[in-house]
Amino acid sequence: MKIGIVGSGFVGATSAYALVMRGLGSEIVLTDVNFKRAQAEADDILHAVPFVHPVDVYAGDMSALTGSHVIIITAGTAQKPGETRLQLLERNAAIMRSVMDGVLTYAPEARIVVVSNPVDVMTHLAARIAAQHGLPAGRVFGSGTALDTARFRALLGQHLGVDPQHVHGYVIGEHGDSEVLTWSLADVSGLSLQQFVQQRRIAWDETVQQRIDTQVRHAAYTIIEGKGATYYGIGAALTRIVDVLIHNHQAILTVCSPMPEVEGVPDVTLSLPHLVTGEGVIDTLPLALNEAERQALRASAQVLRAAITSLEG
Numbered sequence: 001m002k003i004g005i006v007g008s009g010f011v012g013a014t015s016a017y018a019l020v021m022r023g024l025g026s027e028i029v030l031t032d033v034n035f036k037r038a039q040a041e042a043d044d045i046l047h048a049v050p051f052v053h054p055v056d057v058y059a060g061d062m063s064a065l066t067g068s069h070v071i072i073i074t075a076g077t078a079q080k081p082g083e084t085r086l087q088l089l090e091r092n093a094a095i096m097r098s099v100m101d102g103v104l105t106y107a108p109e110a111r112i113v114v115v116s117n118p119v120d121v122m123t124h125l126a127a128r129i130a131a132q133h134g135l136p137a138g139r140v141f142g143s144g145t146a147l148d149t150a151r152f153r154a155l156l157g158q159h160l161g162v163d164p165q166h167v168h169g170y171v172i173g174e175h176g177d178s179e180v181l182t183w184s185l186a187d188v189s190g191l192s193l194q195q196f197v198q199q200r201r202i203a204w205d206e207t208v209q210q211r212i213d214t215q216v217r218h219a220a221y222t223i224i225e226g227k228g229a230t231y232y233g234i235g236a237a238l239t240r241i242v243d244v245l246i247h248n249h250q251a252i253l254t255v256c257s258p259m260p261e262v263e264g265v266p267d268v269t270l271s272l273p274h275l276v277t278g279e280g281v282i283d284t285l286p287l288a289l290n291e292a293e294r295q296a297l298r299a300s301a302q303v304l305r306a307a308i309t310s311l312e313g
Helices: 010-022 035-046 085-106 119-132 146-160 193-200 206-217 219-227 232-247 291-312
Strands: 002-006 027-031 056-059 070-073 111-114 140-142 251-253 256-262 265-271 274-277 280-284
Touching: 002 010, 002 085, 010 027, 010 035, 010 232, 027 035, 035 056, 070 085, 070 232, 085 119, 085 291, 111 119, 111 232, 119 140, 119 256, 119 265, 119 291, 140 280, 146 193, 146 206, 146 232, 206 219, 232 251, 232 274, 256 280, 256 291, 265 291
Parallel strands: 002 027, 002 070, 027 056, 070 111, 111 140
Antiparallel strands: 140 256, 251 274, 256 265, 274 280
């Protein structure tokens, strides 16, 4: 199957490389407004193919997306010094409108995964544009808090001394400062977090929980301060999402998708556990949150609703 990547910066290129390493897809095409960058990244990744899986990797313009089964949108611009969040939103919204126009022209049957930040708002915009062109609901969604959930499980597993694949817990809401870690639902192979730490006699208190919460919530800031950008984690998250779409897995992923209402906040796009198949998002799974988590989710939804309203205005 063919996979298209719009935007060949750190995230787009790393995602392409991760897809090749996993052997996902038969063709991967990279596009970018800077064609030389897309070409260079495609050539560099192609040279790794003989060591891993037979995948055709090349660069092209938007027309090269024709026939793509999945399209990953990473295109966007970073915040400039002195620029407000709204100004950044407006600039990235203009880019998203242009990208969606090209995608819907050349690959209207594709499943579209938005990664461009702020991902919740950009996904809301992309899904609205797609709906205006008659695409089925759920065909367009964003990476959301898939990476945040992985960070949560990785850090919790590290503290507990357990393979993170056996640690369960979700990060929901905004992919950003207002995200909600669902501590009340965290478990290790069926044992609640409290049961597990008692069973294993592991040190656990409010200080430990707050430290992990802060590390998850502020992970991007810390990484960007150290090396300028984050791309390995999201690249791995995207390979999982693409794997689900290509092989029609029935996976529960904390991606972001438009919702008619969340905790009393109408028409908002944010992350919750969604059932994702080869068709995209087909259902949303309710969580038995405690009252504090519900209030935090409502606050997160309000933050996003305000950002969406600022664009609509």
